Amino acid sequence: MSFIKRKSKSKKRAVLKYVLILLLLGVIILPFYWIFISSVKPTDELIRAIPTFVPEKWTVNHYSNLFAASDYGQYLWNSFYVAFWTMLITVILASLGGYSIYRCSYPGKNLISKLILVAYIFPQVLILIPLYKVMSSFSLINNLWSLIIINVTICAPFGVWLLKTFFGTIPMAIEEAAAIDGASQFKTLYKIFIPLAAPGMATVAIYAFLTSWTEFLFANTFILDEELKTLPVGLARFITQYNVDWGLLTAGAMVTAIPPLVFFAFVGKNFVKGLTTGAIK
Amino acid sequence: MQLKIKIKSGWNNTSLFGIVLIAPLLLWIVVMIVYPLISSIWMSLTDVDFLGINSNFVGISNYIELITDVEFWTAMGKSMIWTIGNALLQLILGFTTALIINQQFKGKSFVRIWIILSWIIPTIVLAIIWRWILNSSFGILNYILQLFNFVEQPIDFLGSFQLAMPTVIFINTWRWFPFLAIIILAALQTIPVEQYNAASIDGANSFQKFIYITFPMMRPTLSVLGLIGTLWSINIFDVIYMLTRGGPAGATETIPVFVYQKAFQEYAMNKASAAAVILFLFLSVFVVFYFKIEPTFREDNFLN
Incomplete structure (x- = not known):
């Protein structure tokens, strides 16, 4: 009797568990579903009083408008350019720095590691104003390299920290044997x-890519020309226009989300692992 | 669960190589952070204009002007609400989510990775998604609310003075709680199962297990998350700016938005710098205080 009771109780718990998980997935995924179907509806269906949950008519018009009638293609290229160089330089600087901090010994190292710690919890808005002046004195205002330089500054300190588990846990005997x-x-x-830390470096690379892809504050301040704008700044301008074209905007959001998603689909597992082992040690 | 790695810092045969390797990063940080920081403090003590041509030392008069400015204190208050609201909501949702996905279920490896979908997408995508969902004319949320008669008139979530801040906090939480959840999940998984088994044998219930095993074992991770999360969220600018630009009527104008507006809308670089410096001092005091009150916290949790 009590055995049956317990069984039905555990069954209830299992149902509750799956309900909670579905709810969780719904909260995360449904907004993406909504933006996707909005981007493939014709404009009249998009702004209908009673919305359709599955498009009655499918269209790629918003996507073709995006590339034909706006500077979106140019923004996309600029974002890729900035993200690529940010990734490359961040991985190099963070790997060298990480090796130096976790495997070498020299006076002043503790101070340096504290400085790196400060660097990644820093209010960015605090350095925004003086950096504007630094960039203009190097004629880097209105130049994509100003964004690459600032993105590396944001990413490299966190990258050093992420690499700790990879550099820090390799036994010292390896160097002695090699010597x-x-x-x-x-x-x-x-x-x-480098081979041992490769998974860590991949995590740093993705982190740098994601950070660069989303960076808005500096990109919005340092870049003035339309043809040098990155995706976040370009799209933010679409939002504030008087007549918002939601088809165009949702299509723009979809295309902007695709590169991080594709990246994540390939290396998401390692990325999450790298991120969490770094955080909990 | 701490894996201590000794940082040796005397001279030996690795010193020269170590210094050569750290030099580029160090130089980068000094030029991009240390110098601007000093320059920011200097600017806050001058009457510098936007172009930086005329600048005379004016002492603390910018600070005095700032602390007698109601808008500044309003922004400080908004920053407090923003930070505390985000911290509480994210921690509760993050912890609950971690406990849910820590169970055994079909598709767990998929869920444990893809749950951070909302964190990996760029902020601008997040802004477009929520502006569209919450739109007062065509937004799906208002449609659903009206369909079930929860409201009669559509609600302008981002345009209402009372609702804008809670809405923006909610959206930012939507973005960050899965990230917290996977970090907390990873920490949960380091707790040895034997401890729970032993507690079961002693007759402990789930609640007691949580209080006496899970929570103490989680404390170091939670304390690091608490500190970094607070600093990160205080400094957030883009989410707020893209959703509301600090409005309506300053309802969501936190300190970073205030600094940005002062500097690049009003071109008052000196006052903006002073506000940024106050924020920095405030954060420094917070960090020192945090080290003091949080016993499990050691700053070498980060780097050593």
Whole structure:
């Protein structure tokens, strides 16, 4: 009797569990579903008083307008350019810095590691104004490299921290063994540590890409020309126009979301792992 | 669960190589953060104009003007509401979500990765999604609310003085709670199962297990999240700016938005700098205070 009771109780719990999980997924995924179907509805259906939950008519007009009638293609290219160089430089700086901090010994290192810590919890708005002046003195206002430089500044300190678990947990005996075999420090770094830390470096690379892809504050301030704007700034201008074209805007949002999603689909598992092992040690 | 890595910091045969490797990053940080920080403090003490041509030292008069400015204190208050609201909501939802997805269920590896979908998308996409859903003329949410007779008139969530701040906090929480959940989940999974088994044998119920095992074991992770999360959310600018631009009538104007408006709408660089410096001091005090009151917290949790 009590056995049956317990069984029905555990069944109830299992149902509750799946209900909660579905609810959770719904909260996360439904907004994306809504923006997707909105981007493929014709404009008259889009602004109908009674919305359709599955499009009656499908259209790619908003997507073709996006590339034909706006500077979206140019924004997309600019964003890719900035993200690519941000990724590359961040990975190099963070790997070298991480190796230095977790594997080498020299006076002043503790101070440097504290400085790096401060650098990634810093109010960005605090350095925005002086950086504007720094950038203009180097004639970098209205130049995509100003964004690459600032994105690396945002990403590299966090990258060093992410690499801690990868550099920090490799036994010191490896360097000693390599030194006995006559390998130089540089050779040890790139023959042994770079391959071992590769998953960590991939995490740093994705983090840098995501950060660069979304960065708005500096891109909105340092770039003045229309043809140099990145996606977030370009799209933000669409929002504030008097007559908002929601078809265009939702299509723009979809295309902007695709590169991070594709990236994540391939390496999401390692990214989450890298992120969480870094956070909990 | 701490894996301590010794930072050795004396001279030895790795020193020269270490210094060469850290040099580029160090130089980068000094030029991009340390110098601007000092420059910001300097600017806040001058009457510099937008072009930076004329600048005379004026002492703390910018600060005095600022602290007698009602708009500044309103922005400070908004920042407090924003930060505390986000921290509480995200922690509760993040912890609950972590407990839910920590169970065994079909598709768990998929859910545990893709749940952070809302975190990986760019802020502008988030802004478009929610502006469209909450739109007062064509938004789906207002349609549903009216369909079920919850409201008679459509609600302008982002345009209402009372609702704008809660709405923006909600949207930012939607973005961040899954991220917190996966970090908390990873920490939950480091708790040895034996502890729960032993507690079961001793007759502990689920609630007691949570209070005496889960929570203490989670404390170091929660304390790091608490600190970094607070600093990150205080500094958030883009979500608010894209959703409301600080409006309506300053309803969502936190300090970062205030600084931006002062600097790039009113071109009052000196006052904007002073406000940013006050924010920085405020955060520094918060960090020091946090180190003091949080016993499980060690700053070497970050780097050592």
